[in-house]
Amino acid sequence: MSRGVVLVVLALLAVARSDSPPKTFTMCVPEIYEQDCVKMMQESTSKGIPISCVTGRDRLECIEKVGKNEADVVAVDPEDMYLAAKSKLAAEAGYNVVEQVRTKEEPDEPYRYEAVCVIHKDLEIYDVHGLHGLKSCHTGVGRNVGYKIPITKLTEMNVLGDIHNPEFSARENELKALSSLFSKGCLVGKWSPEPSINARLKETYSNMCALCEKPEVCDYPDNYSGYEGALRCLSMNGGDVAWTKVIYVKRFFGLPVGRGSKTTATKDPSDYRYFCPDGTKVPIDAVTKPCTWAARPWQGYMTNGKVKNIDGIQKELTELGEVGEKENANWWKHILLLDEKTLAVKTAPVAPEEHLTNAKYLDVIERNSGAVERTARWCVWGDRSPKKCQALARAAYSRDARPQLECVQKNSRTECLEAIRDDAADFALIEASSVKQAIENFKVKPIVAESFGMGQTKFSEKPAVAVVKKNSPIKSLADLKGKKSCHRYWQEDYAGWIAPVSALLHAKLVKSEEEVSDFFAASCAPGAPIKSKLCEQCAGNAESNDDSIITATKCQPNHAEAFSGKGALKCLAQDKGDVAFVPLTDVYKLRESIYKINMINIIHKNIIIIPK
Incomplete structure (x- = not known):
């Protein structure tokens, strides 16, 4: 009797387990995609795919949250896998890449692309040192298969010259070494973002532009640049070696790609060979495995060691990808890193460092040029x-x-x-x-200026502007006397305070900065003394609907104050001020805001010229 009761109880427990809802996995997403994740949860839940979200500052913080078991999974690039592998949390976290973002064209390929060196079949070369003096075709400066990978591998093989000369930058060390190794080449692109340095480098190492379609330009677009262009450089423009990737070799020579069919051959593959790192040569055909120099792993999804239900999370990620594609959802692109050409493919779990090492890609990420100690x-x-x-x-x-x-x-x-x-x-x-x-x-000097997009000057400056509503009677700075003003911040903010104060002083409308508070009837200038007129129009954290919170946050120089920063335009829109002092870039961003651009009028552009 008692045994029968036990059996019944066990049977009921089994039924309870089978009917219990599946575990809800938690995905960490960068905070800029928080709303996308909310949408993803709504759409996936309606399809019976439970998932929750936590946000991190960026992908790096998300990797840390997964490592601390505050989230189960994060979408990553190979470089993010490197960060996880080298994290202080790595040993305890037990990171694993459990699913990969692969192309529909090549869903069975273990890597996103594989770097190869292609040569003419009759080229007399028997080891990597035979590359010296040859003519070399590259995809472009700074790119993986045509630049980073050959530099990394040839340096390790002691083929490239010194790339650690402290007199030169990291980039110039690499260019100098390539220029010394090869007699001619085509290596297009911006060798430096600074035009004068770019020109100097291309003049100094001009032999690395000699095989390009336009050697004097040595930049995109160029018929002999890119993955296929490097093969054209090899086969049509006198090159001896080309650095490219396997899929483009197959397309160029009319070989099958992935599950697809053959394409029309540009050249006869029997006239060419893969040149291997060990100095051997491999035929280019549909059956012989290419010898590769390194491979770039696919993007993927990474978990921690405490996630034991690997099948469950793989199934969920795959289903999420299918739902997102059907809906063409933003979260599908932003969070899952998918598009119409890719899909999520489950793979055997692998530690990120092992994954990068197997791909011979770890040393490519860690490549270092220039003075070692610098x-x-x-x-x-x-x-x-x-x-x-x-x-x-x-x-x-x-x-x-x-x-x-x-x-x-x-x-x-x-x-x-x-x-x-x-x-x-x-x-x-x-x-x-x-x-x-x-x-x-x-005695310091500026070297880089932030770029702000629409509204900036050609020198990447943000013009300070005074903004009023379209129907405002205010037509000049003088008309502002006795009006209410909205400022981004007090004192140290250029557009919100320094520029308007300087403009008022220049126009002799005030005699000192201290008079500004009396020039206006009332203001909101977050950061000003709380009992001054400069804080009267501030709102605090009005959304809290809590008087104590509103009082505590009023006129604070942070986002808790509703009218701080870009909120100065909200101050204007809600009639708390007659004028807002902001950068012109904020005005352009109104197009993406509920405060439409047709509501305002700019009465004073370039309130003060930024010192050159």
């Missing part, structure tokens, strides 16, 4: 900046930024400027409003 010392200050700097340094290194960033921590902007002056740091990021003072007091 770093770019970035000076930062504040509580959060050091951690941000360190995160950026890791991410930048994985994505080929050389020399490696080193974070130097100081207590203030002034201390950082002193450190640059005294050669204890190389650079710092400062607001435009502080540039003139930095140049005069610390």
Whole structure:
């Protein structure tokens, strides 16, 4: 009797388990895609695919959250896999790549693309040192199969010359080495983002442009650039070797690709060979496996070691991809990294470092040129900046930024400027409003300016503008006297405070900065003294509907204040002010906002000229 009861109970438990809802996996997404993830949860849940989301600052923070078991899965690039492999959390996290984003054309290929070297079949070359003096065809500067991979592998084989000369930049070290190895080449692209340096490099190492369609330009578009262009350079323009990828070799020579059919051959493949890293040659045909120099892994989805139901998460990711494609959803593209040419393919779990090593791609990411000991010392200050700097340094290194960033921590902007002056740091990021003072007091010089898109000047400056509504009687700065004003921030903000104050002083409408608060009837200038007129029009965190929170956040120089930053235009739109002082770039962004551009009128462009 008792045994029968036990059997019944066990049977009921089994039924309960089979009817229990599937586990809800949690995906970490960069915070810019938070709304996409909400939409994904809604659409997937309606299809019986449960998933939840957490957000991270970016993909790097998401990798950390997966490592800490705060999320189950994150979509990653190969460079993100590298970050996971080298993370302090790696050993404990037990990261695994469990599914890959592959093309529908090649769903069975283990890698996104494989780098190969193609030569004429009768070329007399018997080892990699025989490359010296040959004519070389490349996809383009900075690209993987035509630049990074050959440089990495040939350096390891002691074929390339010195790439660590401290007198040259990392890029020039590489160009110099290639120019010395090959007699001629075609290597198009921007050799430097600075036009004068780009021109100097192409003049100095001009032999690496000699095989291009337009050697004097040596830039895109060029008939002998890119994956197929490198093969044209080899077969039609006198090249001896071409660096490209397998799929383009197959297309060029009319061989089957993936599950597809043959294409029309441009040249006879029997006249060419794959040149292998060990010096051997391999036929180019439909049956012989190519010898590769390295491969770039597919993008994929990475979990931690605590996710035991691998089949479950693979099934869910695959189904999510199918739902997203059917709906052509933004989250399908932004979060799952899929498009109409790709699909999610489940694979055997593999640790990211093992995956990169198997692809012979780990050393490509870690490739280092220029002075080995040289770093770019970035000076930062504040509580959060050091951690941000360190995160950026890791991410930048994985994505080929050389020399490696080193974070130097100081207590203030002034201390950082002193450190640059005294050669204890190389650079710092400062607001435009502080540039003139930095140049005069610390003998530093600007080297890079932030680009702001629509509304910026040709010098990447953000013009400061005064904005009023279309029906406003205000036509000039003088008309602003006695009106209510909305400012991005108080004092250190260029467009919101420095520019309008300077304009009022220049127009002799005020005698000093202190008079500005009396020039206007009332204002919102977040960061100003809370009891001053400059805070009267501020709203605080109005969305909280909590008087204590509104009081605590009113006129604070952060996003808690509804009218801070871009919120200055909201202040204008809600009739809390008659004029808003903002950068012109904010005005252009109104096109994506509920505060339509036809509601406003710009009365004063370029309130003050930014010092050149």
